[in-house]
Amino acid sequence: EVQLVETGGGLVQPGKSLKLTCATSGFTFSNAWMHWVRQSPEKQLEWVAQIKAKSNNYATYYAESVKGRFTISRDDSKSSVYLQMNSLKEEDTAIYYCSSGGGFAYWGQGTLVTVSS
């Protein structure tokens, strides 16, 4: 059974940092392209970042809204993907989901990030 479990969310002040982790099981993680997607309080889904597999040189891609502030990475030995979020803004407040596969095949349960003073 495919499982994706996000952790690391919480309440953080503007300008601070947070690191999210997505631990996976049930599929060959090392071959999988992985995404982070967020859902705002208004329920709109927004793609945040993607990391490809080793065979694609771990290429990374970002939404303009987070480029330069967020970093996606992965550890194939731990079947995990990460999202380092720096210089957080109030508009980054959302539920953050990780998703596997090029076409959003599987999703985790999400972790809530609230940026507020």
Added chain:
Amino acid sequence: DVVMTQTPPSLSVAIGQSVSISCKSSQSLVYSDGKTYLHWLLQSSGRSPKRLIYQVSNLDSGVPDRFSGTGSQKDFTLKISRVEAKDLGVYYCAQTTHFPRTFGGGTKLELK
């Protein structure tokens, strides 16, 4: 960015009815490999999204054949035949042909 426009934003349906949801993209979703990376997701109340259909018309494992996807280039449709209560929620189309990946605004399917 590729804008994904879904209509209608909401649908009221009786159990057993059939419904269609439209998704139009601002650019063609045909990739250089000839494939079209348009997918449909369902988010039931309080749950995370779940993919139902990938690459326009391919049903994910376990998805009943009451669901079907059609379309090409920039114009796509999700059809649900004989709606059941477990089909209620918000449907999203999503494209992974272009960067940034983008989602439609969602269509909320609710009971009449």
